[in-house]
Amino acid sequence: MDFADIVQTVALYALPVLFAITLHEAAHGYAALHFGDNTAQQLGRISLNPIKHIDPLGTIAMPLLLYFATSGAFLFGYAKPVPVNFGRLRNPKRDMIWVALAGPGANLFQAILWTLLLYVWAAIGLEEPFFVGMARAGVVVNLVMFAFNLFPLPPLDGGRILVGLLPWKQAMLVSRVEPYGFFIVMALVITGVVGSLWMYPLMGVTQSAIELLLTPLRALLF
Numbered sequence: 001m002d003f004a005d006i007v008q009t010v011a012l013y014a015l016p017v018l019f020a021i022t023l024h025e026a027a028h029g030y031a032a033l034h035f036g037d038n039t040a041q042q043l044g045r046i047s048l049n050p051i052k053h054i055d056p057l058g059t060i061a062m063p064l065l066l067y068f069a070t071s072g073a074f075l076f077g078y079a080k081p082v083p084v085n086f087g088r089l090r091n092p093k094r095d096m097i098w099v100a101l102a103g104p105g106a107n108l109f110q111a112i113l114w115t116l117l118l119y120v121w122a123a124i125g126l127e128e129p130f131f132v133g134m135a136r137a138g139v140v141v142n143l144v145m146f147a148f149n150l151f152p153l154p155p156l157d158g159g160r161i162l163v164g165l166l167p168w169k170q171a172m173l174v175s176r177v178e179p180y181g182f183f184i185v186m187a188l189v190i191t192g193v194v195g196s197l198w199m200y201p202l203m204g205v206t207q208s209a210i211e212l213l214l215t216p217l218r219a220l221l222f
Contacts, residue, residue, distance in 0.1 A: 012130070016114070016138035018050045020145050021079040023106040025053040028082040031102035035095035037088035045082045055080040081155075093171070097164035100157040107146040108206070114138030115210050116217070123221035139207070147202040151194060153185055154178035 026048055029040035040046050045053070054060065058078035089095035118135045126132070150158040155178050163171045177184070188194045211218075 024103040027102040027106035036090040100160035107142040111142035
């Protein structure tokens, strides 16, 4: 493994990853506060300071270990989850959906912004490889976080959305999976099920939707 390639990869992805995880977690906290739960606010977690959301194991150690162990073929990590007391929400079952959607929504918004930046740079003739590479990394990182977190299994955001949408009886059955959900998701990730059947299709559809959304702007720029 070429050390220079590792340094370049880390440099390209560092800023997009920090933005992606910080805004994702902060969005959960803002949404929870809006719907009546101030737990994250009291703990100082509604913040745009990335240090507040970095988990030493999940955000730094695990991704680096996997990067070196698999030569970059497999990466996985996580931020420090923003605490939400769903019982404090004004309408817990309904508001849970919006709080859960806020994180992936922040990533979708960032994917749109990074794509927009690529269009603008191309229009003005900016061909600096580092900046173009960073913008592309920003699109990929946020599409990955958007798609992965929407996987419909607790404790991921998609699982909480599913619990909020289902009738009470079915919702309770799904919520009981949460203590084992992380291990189930990891097993599905390692075996490629999450990637092939969920993430890659959803990422492709989402990227196409973003490009369609920005078509009028692209027509103006070019």
